[in-house]
Amino acid sequence: MQKSRIIKKITALHKEWKSLQKNATRRTDRQAHLEASFKNTFDDLFDVAHADAIKIIKIQEDRDFLILQRQKGRPGSLSSVRDKKLHGKESRRTKREQKETKRKTKVQEMPPSCASSRDVHSSESDSEDNNEQQGKADEAEHVFVETVDTVEQNSKRRRGCTNVLSSNLVATIDTSKISVRKSTAVVSATASALNVDVNSINVYKSSLHRARTKLRKQNAEKVKEKFQENLLQSGTKLICHFDGKKMKIGNTVQERLPVVVTGYNIEEQLLGAPRLDNGTGEVVASAVFQALESWNLTDKVESTCTDTTSSMTGCDKGACVILERKLNRDLLYAACRHHVFEVILKGVFEVTVAVSCGPEIP
Structure with missing residues (x-):
């Protein structure tokens, strides 16, 4: 079998098909005859064998099979090739x-008395064989179970259960922007440096991730409670600051909206930085209202x-107007404070310092 012969054979068939396709609209007798002849070749052997394949093949059975396959209708099949394993079974x-x-024929030919004793003996021998086989199977199963239990006991490592994460540690890890995977390495290295058995502490990636998530939530609740207490003691009203900002999150840049509240005798507090799908007033007002609602500051x-x-x-359609509608009251606009x-500092500077009209300030 040569590659060039295969290519030549396929190319010839393709040319013949393209020629028939070109004249497919013709309904002449010749065109119908050509199409029928081409369809009849579908069941013929796609012969890409060597030109001297008959001489090259040494086995007579294979040679006869090739000759039959080259005939019209391809008589013969490969069903004579039998699977040796299947044949043995x-x-x-x-x-x-x-x-x-x-055995059944002999039993039927025996007298009734001999046949009954024969059946009893046969049933006893079969029962003994079955009991012996069942005993071997139970013994093998028992050995297998013991082996599995031994392997599991030897391969099972004791899981550390000592929790080493605290609120301060989680805050430090988050502030340092250490990933969950790297934080496990940091905790393990710190424990080793302090002569603490690493196997006794819980330093698994999934456990650290769950602990960090839980502690973040707890810290957020504590911050909210403390801010509410300070706000209740001061009794002051708040100013809500919000403005869009593009932030790089991973490999993408997202539009975020930091929402901050300030007031007299109270520290400013960041309520959140929700992601915005777009910068329309409706979207901005909804994000601000949700942040205020989550902190009970509406x-x-x-x-x-x-x-x-x-x-x-x-x-x-401005965000401030829509926010007023959501709060059902008017708000004081302190835009661009x-x-x-x-502007005030500029006036003070112009009064106290001489104004320069040149490009360089002396």
Whole structure:
């Protein structure tokens, strides 16, 4: 079998098919005859054998098979090639059936008394064989179970259960931006440096991840409770600051909305930085309202501090207007408060320091 012969054969068939396809719209007798002849070749042998294959093949049976396959209709088949393993199984099964048939025939030909004693003896021997086989099977199963138990006991390592994570440690790991996988290495190395058995502490990746998630939630609840206590003691009203910011999260850049509240005699508090699908006023107002609602501050906010873009301070679809609708009350706009402070400082600077009109300030 040569590659060039195969390519030539396939190319010739393709050309013939393209020629028939080109004239497919013709309904002449010649066209119909050509199409029928081409379809009849589908059942013929796709012969890519060597030109001298008949001379090269040494086994007469294979040579005869190739000759038959090249004929019209491809008489013959490969069913004569038998599986040796299957043939062996069938032969043994046939022999067993023949022996069983002979035994039954002999039993039927015996007198009744001999036949009954023969059956009793046969049943006893069969019962003994079955009991012996069952005993061997039970013994093998018992040995297997003992082996499995021994392997499991030897291979099973004691899992450390001492929890070493605390709120301060989790906060330090999060502040340092250490991943969960790297934090396991840090904790293990620290324990080894302090002469603590690493096998006795819980330093598994999944356990550390669950512990960090749980402690973060607990810390967040503590921060909320402390802020609520301070707010209740001061009794002050709050100003809500929010503005969009693009942040790099992994390999992507996302639009985030930091929401911060400030008030008299109270420290500023970050409520969250939710992700925004877009920067429309409706989306921004919904994100701010959800942040205030999660901290139970919807009745404490009296003012908003944002920039003066149309999406924030628009008269109809601005975020501040929509937030007022959600809160069912009016808010004081303190837009661009930092820019107002800059204007005041600019006036103070112009009064106290000489103004320079040149490109360089002396």
